Amino acid sequence: MDVTEEHDDSFGIEVVLPDGGKPAPCCPHGPTLLFEKVAKGSKEGRRFYACSACRDRKDCSFFQWEDDKVSEARLLAREADNKSKQPPFTQQEYCNRFRKFASLPLDEKKFCQDCQVLLLPAELSAHSAHRSTAVSAAQLRRPSVLLRPLDNKKSNAQYLFTDRSAHFLLDTLAALGYRKVLCVGTPRLQELIKLRNLEQKHEPMKSLLLDIDFRYAQFYSQDEFCHYNMFNNHFFGGEASSAVLKAFLRESDGEKVVMVADPPFGGLVKPLAHSFSLIAQTWKTLKNSSDVELPVMWIFPYFFEPRIQEGLPSLTMLDYQVDYDNHALYKHGKTGRKQSPVRLFTNISPRDVVLPKEEGYRFCSVCDRYVWSLNKHCAKCNLCPSKDGREWKHCSTCGKCVKPSWKHCQSCGRCALPDHPCGEGKEGCFNCGSLKHKRKSCPLKDSHRINRRENYAPSQEVDCSVYVTSTVSSAVWPQATGNSLEFRAHWLTLTVL
Ligand SMILES: C[S@@+](CC[C@H](N)C(=O)[O-])C[C@H]1O[C@@H](n2cnc3c(N)ncnc32)[C@H](O)[C@@H]1O
Ligand SMILES: [Zn+2]
Ligand SMILES: [Zn+2]
Ligand SMILES: [Zn+2]
Ligand SMILES: [Zn+2]
Ligand SMILES: [Zn+2]
Ligand SMILES: [Zn+2]
Known part of the structure; x- marks a missing residue:
């Protein structure tokens, strides 16, 4: 099948x-x-x-x-x-190449766009039929600009932070006193850290990039990059490479470490949470203390909140909307459904993560955290309820706040989209939406999945950008195709015989 x-x-x-x-x-x-x-x-x-x-x-x-x-x-x-299928060079070889490349005169610094490699003089002839560009010193410091973002949506989904989001992250981490940033799938953050150090205006920060995209290996030394897979915590460079992480996590000189991860959005939460826990565990062991936790910022769409909290219960979702340069659909400052669905999940105290007032965030003293302007505090729920950036409204019958597009349905006894399949049991399963069975016999009833009843992922409502597929809740980054949103489910495209 x-x-x-x-x-x-x-x-x-x-x-x-x-x-x-x-x-x-x-x-x-x-x-x-x-x-x-x-x-x-x-x-x-x-x-x-x-x-x-x-x-x-x-x-x-x-x-x-x-x-x-x-x-x-x-x-x-x-x-x-x-x-x-492994990279052509070891990290050590990439470093040696980089050193040679950096010492070349400007007019000999070439980058092959077809092969995505920095070229040494002896290699030029082999790439003579390829498209190549000159590389300035400034470009060499911004690999995320030089390299073509991997647009393979189902695996890499390399969406790069806008300056706004990258600087917000960097300034926030610096203000909180972190001096070592473990960048898991955040190449742009890593390069901004290095650029900031060059300015010599601030206390320097160290960073280590863990990423599966080994093209980045060309630009960094052995203690700055590890070829890494965050879904299985695998270091392609073996022991020597995991030792680099270990050395980085050691806070011997009192430099506080923080981990920032921005995994591909379609990725499965459970293995990610597992890998991040393993990293946190290593940090804890090195710290020799059991009552502290590695500070983490995990960047992911809001509708994964239940899944993330299931995997890492100490993480809280913040209202800050992370946006991306090469994702046209979601940009900050838009309203309604065009807002970015990507948020920060962190175990850093939410009150300490100051969200920019000039962008419309404010502090809610009851919730003790910064919230988005449209996220109005509900006195009845006693919280700022909005998850998706729109202003939610209170339904007194349901006794909670719901999305603005939902209406209370008498026959279902709950709020739903006006065109929902009405009447529990009459039109299929209320739990998963299938028309083939009723809720009582739903095979997914007891599994850990995003429940359609919740405010997160009613599969009828397109705007939440989530497509719930059986027990694998796959969030899918909607691709703009003309006016329509094409939803890509994943994992189930595996052929199961
Ligand atoms: C959504 S992008 C995040 C980029 C980030 N916003 C930035 O600007 O630096 C996902 C990143 O994770 C990396 N990545 C994808 N799959 C990975 C995996 N299995 N293990 C480690 N890194 C992975 C990609 O190469 C990419 O850098
Ligand atoms: Zn080439
Ligand atoms: Zn594979
Ligand atoms: Zn509030
Ligand atoms: Zn309410
Ligand atoms: Zn209601
Ligand atoms: Zn109904």
């Missing part, structure tokens, strides 16, 4: 986190993740391994049932294939 039908709710797919038992087979992206396909009505589902990093089989086709017997020959072929 080819499982590309996201509406098929007769089964669900969950990630089974590694428990230290049998090691998972590896694809070119490190250890694969174990998934469990749970069919309707059955307790135990069939398990299979698939790539942790790629949600499209075109990018990584690894598939293996957990109970498959894999022949020696196939294992060898797999190993050879994995090796052939």
Whole structure:
């Protein structure tokens, strides 16, 4: 059966986190993740391994049932294939190349746009038929501008911060006294930190970039970049590379560490939370203290709040809207549905993260945090209720605030979109929306999924940009295609035989 039908709710797919038992087979992206396909009505589902990093089989086709017997020959072929897909140079070699490149005269500094590499003089002839550009000293310090953003939406989704968001993050972290920033999938933040140090106006900050995009390895030294996969906490450079992280996390000189992660938005929350916990655990062990937590900022769409809090309960969602240069659809300052859905989730005390007044944020003294201008405090709920940036309204029958587009429906006994499939049980399942069964027999009833009843992800309402697919709640970054929003579900595009 080819499982590309996201509406098929007769089964669900969950990630089974590694428990230290049998090691998972590896694809070119490190250890694969174990998934469990749970069919309707059955307790135990069939398990299979698939790539942790790629949600499209075109990018990584690894598939293996957990109970498959894999022949020696196939294992060898797999190993050879994995090796052939690794970067052409080691981090050490990239550093040596960078040093040589930096010492070249300006007119010999060339970057091949086709191959996305800095070229040394001896390599020029091999790239003579390719498009290449000159590289100024300023460009060399801004790799995120020089490199073409990976637009592979299903795997890398390289959306780069606007100056507004990057500077807000940087200024906030500096003001909070952090001197070491662990940049997980945030290359632009890392380069701004380095540029800020060059200004010599502030106390210098250290940064370490962990990213799967090894093109960044060309620009950084060994203690500034690790080729890393955040879905399985895999260091492609092995022990030497994870030792770099360990050294960075050590606060021996009193320099406070903070981790900032901006994973691809379609990524599964559970493995991400697991990797981040492992990093936090390493930090804790080094600190030799059990009652402190590594300060974290996880940047992700608001509708993942329940999932993130399930994985990392100490994180709180802030109202700040993070926006991106190369994402035309969501920009700060727009209203209604055009606002960016991306927020900060942090264990830093919300009252300490001062959101810019000039952009319309204000402090709510009751909630003890900064909120967006349209997020009005509701005296009845005793909180600032809005999640999506629009002004929510209180429904006295439901006893809570709801989205502005919702109306109270007498027959459903709750607020919903005016054109919702009305009447519980009359038109399919109220839990997941399927027309094939009723709520009582919903196979997803007890699973940890975003419930349609909640204010987050009613699949009828397009504006929340989320598409709930069985147990895998896949948030999907809507792609602007003309006037319509194309929703990309993921993970279920895996072919399950
Ligand atoms: C949404 S972008 C964030 C970029 C960030 N906003 C910035 O401006 O620096 C996601 C980043 O995560 C990286 N990434 C994607 N998949 C990854 C993975 N499996 N492991 C580590 N990094 C990954 C991408 O290369 C990209 O840099
Ligand atoms: Zn893979
Ligand atoms: Zn080339
Ligand atoms: Zn409030
Ligand atoms: Zn209310
Ligand atoms: Zn209501
Ligand atoms: Zn109704």
